[in-house]
Amino acid sequence: PRVTRANWPKAPAEPFAGISQPLGIYPVVDSIELLQQLLPEQPGCIQLRIKLGSAAEISAEIAEAVALCRKFQVRLFINDHWQLAIEHGAYGVHLGQQDVAQADLAAIQHAGLRLGISSHGPFELASALQLRPSYVALGHVFPTQTKQMPSQPQGLRKLALSVPLCDGTPTVAIGGIDQHSFAKVCACKVHGVAMVSAITKAEQPAASLRHFKQLWEQHYAYH
Ligand code: TZP
Ligand code: MG
Numbered sequence: 308p309r310v311t312r313a314n315w316p317k318a319p320a321e322p323f324a325g326i327s328q329p330l331g332i333y334p335v336v337d338s339i340e341l342l343q344q345l346l347p348e349q350p351g352c353i354q355l356r357i358k359l360g361s362a363a364e365i366s367a368e369i370a371e372a373v374a375l376c377r378k379f380q381v382r383l384f385i386n387d388h389w390q391l392a393i394e395h396g397a398y399g400v401h402l403g404q405q406d407v408a409q410a411d412l413a414a415i416q417h418a419g420l421r422l423g424i425s426s427h428g429p430f431e432l433a434s435a436l437q438l439r440p441s442y443v444a445l446g447h448v449f450p451t452q453t454k455q456m457p458s459q460p461q462g463l464r465k466l467a468l469s470v471p472l473c474d475g476t477p478t479v480a481i482g483g484i485d486q487h488s489f490a491k492v493c494a495c496k497v498h499g500v501a502m503v504s505a506i507t508k509a510e511q512p513a514a515s516l517r518h519f520k521q522l523w524e525q526h527y528a529y530h
Contacts, residue, residue, distance in 0.1 A: 314408050322439035323415070323422040324399075326382075326477055329527065330442060330499025332519045333479055334506045335386075339371055341507055346379040348516045351499060351523075354401055356386035370395045384423055393418040399441060404431050412438065423479065427458045432469055436476060444501060445469050447482020448492060453503045456482075463488075467495040489519065493526035 331351025336342055337358070345353065355372045357365055369385055373395045376383035384399040385392035389410050392400045399421030402410055407424055415422055421441035426432040435443045449460050460482065461469075470478050479499035480492045492500055500523065509515035 318437050319412065319416055319439055321416070323441045324419055326421060326441050330382075330477060330479055331527070332516060332523050333499045333501040334512075334516060335481075335501055335503045336507055339368060339375070341512060342372055342375055344513050345506070345516050346375060346381055348513050348520065349379065350381060350516060350520070352382035352384060352398070354384040354386055354501070356401075356503075357388075366391050366395075369397070373397050382421075384421070389415055389420075392420060399423060401425070401444070404434065407435075407438065425481075426469075427456070428461065428465075429469075429472075432472065436473060440476065442477040442479055442498065443473055444479045444481050445497070446480065446501075448480050449483030449488060451483040451504075463491055463495060466492065466497070470496050486518070486522075489522055490526055493523070 329351065333352050333354065334345055334350050335354040335356050336345065337356055342353065353376065355369065357368060365388060369388060369391045372383055382398040384401045385397045386401045387406055389400045389402065393414065397420060400415055401423040403425045423442045423444060424435040424438060424440045425444045425446065426435045427446060432443060445466055447456050447460050448466050466480055477498040479501050480495065480497045481501040484492050484500055484502050485505040506512050506515045
């Protein structure tokens with residue numbers, strides 16, 4: 308179900324745990340192999356987004372991801388599987404709007420995990436902010452091949468307008484971002500840039516990440 312006024316979760320009295328350093332380059336990956344390739348490059352944070360596998364397989368993957376990210380001291384967000392994220396001690400959880408309506412947000416908050424929430428337009432952004440999350444994802448900025456999107460791309464103008472509406476809540480841009488659009492996305496003053504294909508489908512994912520990290524250092528300096 309979509310988040311509506313009727314099932315809108317109650318805003319927590321306390322915000323979710325904060326994020327002190329900017330999220331920076333935020334690769335979203337679907338395997339341990341990719342984590343192992345990317346972690347030595349020290350991304351600002353990373354998300355494990357697994358959509359396939361048995362419950363036991365997913366649990367084992369999350370446990371391994373948590374251990375690896377601890378070793379490299381990279382902040383790990385788990386997509387969807389918030390119970391397993393709590394159980395295995397991930398840094399945070401990333402949820403879509405529909406997931407949020409079904410998750411036990413108080414449990415995530417009490418466990419001290421950060422919460423990132425997706426948004427695809429002003430209404431979803433408002434409902435996400437109402438939950439006082441650790442960050443909001445703004446997307447999809449451009450057309451993407453990675454995920455079927457029911458909505459239209461928001462474009463750079465809406466991205467730029469959304470960031471100040473977040474009033475200090477960190478923002479992450481996502482959707483179709485690549486080396487050609489990267490600087491323009493940074494100019495919207497987002498706190499992080501999430502990418503799937505530009506990194507994971509590159510011939511050398513680690514080299515691609517290294518390149519984006521360098522670009523981020525250049526552009527983020529102007530924030
Ligand atoms: N949520 C909004 S767009 C997207 C997700 C998971 C996919 C982004 O992938 P890509 O390859 O960076 O366009
Ligand atoms: Mg989800």
